[in-house]
Amino acid sequence: MEVRKDVRDERPVPVDVTTAAQLWWGVIAFGVVSMAAGVVEGYGHRADLAGANGSTRLVVMMLGVSVVLGLLLSAAFLLVLRKLQRARNWARMIVTLVGGILVLGALFNVVGLVSPDGPVSLVIGAAGIIQGVLAAGAIFLLHRGESNSYFLRFPPSQ
Numbered sequence: 132m133e134v135r136k137d138v139r140d141e142r143p144v145p146v147d148v149t150t151a152a153q154l155w156w157g158v159i160a161f162g163v164v165s166m167a168a169g170v171v172e173g174y175g176h177r178a179d180l181a182g183a184n185g186s187t188r189l190v191v192m193m194l195g196v197s198v199v200l201g202l203l204l205s206a207a208f209l210l211v212l213r214k215l216q217r218a219r220n221w222a223r224m225i226v227t228l229v230g231g232i233l234v235l236g237a238l239f240n241v242v243g244l245v246s247p248d249g250p251v252s253l254v255i256g257a258a259g260i261i262q263g264v265l266a267a268g269a270i271f272l273l274h275r276g277e278s279n280s281y282f283l284r285f286p287p288s289q
Contacts (some may be wrong), residue, residue: 144148144216145281147272154269155226158233158262159205164289167202169209170194172251215273220282230266237263 155273173180177190215222237260272278 136189142218142252142281144218145277147278148216148281151226151269151272151278152216152234154265154272155208155215155266156211158207158230158269161258161262163205165255165262166198168251168254168258169196173197200226211235218281218284223278223282225274227270233259234263234270235265237266 146155173194174191177187177194180190181187211222211225215226240256240263273282
């Protein structure tokens, strides 16, 4: 039985797809910055978060769980980016959906629907705006002509 290699893996990755993947690396990096700022803020207010009869140990454990989940989510997204560069259209759909959510969040930050009330909130808001801008650029690049041909297996135009 002959093993057939996937035709999509033999074609060169378009520059737009490579650039979009690099923009998504930036989105992930700013997401990690935002998560770290949130954890630092939460740790600083752990007594307030625990309440009068609560345990600060539980709050610290929950912050640790949020860090682990955030890093796992980032790693999973990196795997999706790897598939994106291998012409998997499902990966393009996932990053488009996530990017649309990030763009909406950035618009909420810009319009002022989420108002920062301290320096950490300002960092988180700024990171969200930058994530939205990077995601919008990546979405645009992933849906241009050459990218569409790459993902939808159109023959290369000459």
